[in-house]
Amino acid sequence: MKTLGVTGGIGSGKTTVCGFLEEQGARVFYADIEAKRLMQEDEAVQSAIVDEFGPTTYREDGSLDREYLAERVFGHPDRLDRLNAIVHPRVFEAFSAAEERAADEGIDLLVHEAALLFEAGGDAHVDVTAAVVAPDADRVARVAERDDVTPDQVRDRMGHQLPQEELRRRADHVIVNDGSLNELRQKSVDLYWTVLDA
Template sequence: MTTLGVTGGIGSGKTTVCGFLEEKGARVFYADLEAKRLMQENADVRAAIVEAFGAAAYHEDDTLNREYLAEQVFGEAGRVERLNGIVHPHVFDAFEAAKERAADEGVSLLVHEAALLFEAGGDEHVDVTAAVVAPEADRIAWVTARDDVSSGQVRARMQHQLPQEELRERADHVLENDGTLNDLRRKSAELYWAVTGSQ
């Protein structure tokens, strides 16, 4: 079994690429979804978040107060790293468990999709890495429409992610998302063939 880390900045299209890889037969571990699940369900993670960011991090009904937490995390230097330091070790534990299950079940390609793959050290948990990059204007337009946020808010989130130039340098494979959806599907298939050696 091969493990592939797929990353890319906000709005780059990495989740779309992972969907295309799933069509080819890959199994995808979505690190960001796992992080959200942990922040909601894991007692140790919840306690650490409350200690770091205050009781307002959770609503009275015990659901995560995402708006408050985003304001806290993105409003002050070093706080993103603090939250990541709480959540990421648990995400990696979950990925290792997913890796064992996938190997036992004969999965040929397990993908670890993560926005902060390199920043969090996730590249050390996979065999090969790929970065999805796209023109900044396209990324901003896509995210503002998807999340109903301002372009300034999108740029603020981008500041907490590696520049695309660095992603290009660090990743083993780079997918340029600068064309049509069919172009991206073809590039995703080529990535699948490259890392698995099969079509």
């Protein structure tokens, strides 16, 4: 079994690529979804977050107050680092467990999809990496429509992520999402077989 890390900036199309990989038979581990689940359901993670950011991080009903937490860490790299130090190791533990299950079940390719693959050190946990990149104008338009936000808000989010040039430099494979959906599907299929045949 091979493992592939897939990343890309907001609006690049990385989730769509992962969907196409799933069509080919890959299993996808969505790191960002797992991180949210851990912060909501894992008692040890919750306790560490409360110790670090205070009891008001969680509402009375036990749900995570994401806006409050975002306000606490946004613009404070040291606080964000402390939050990531709580969550990311547990995400990697969950990926290791997913890897064991996938191997036992005969899956050929397990994909680790993460917006912060390189920043979090996730590339060290996979055999090979791929970055999905797209023209900035396409990304802005896509996210503005999807999330009902202004183009400036999208550009602000983009400014807090690794530049696409850096993703291109670090990744083993690059998928350029600058054409039709069918073209992106074909590039994803090509990536699937390239990784398996390597």
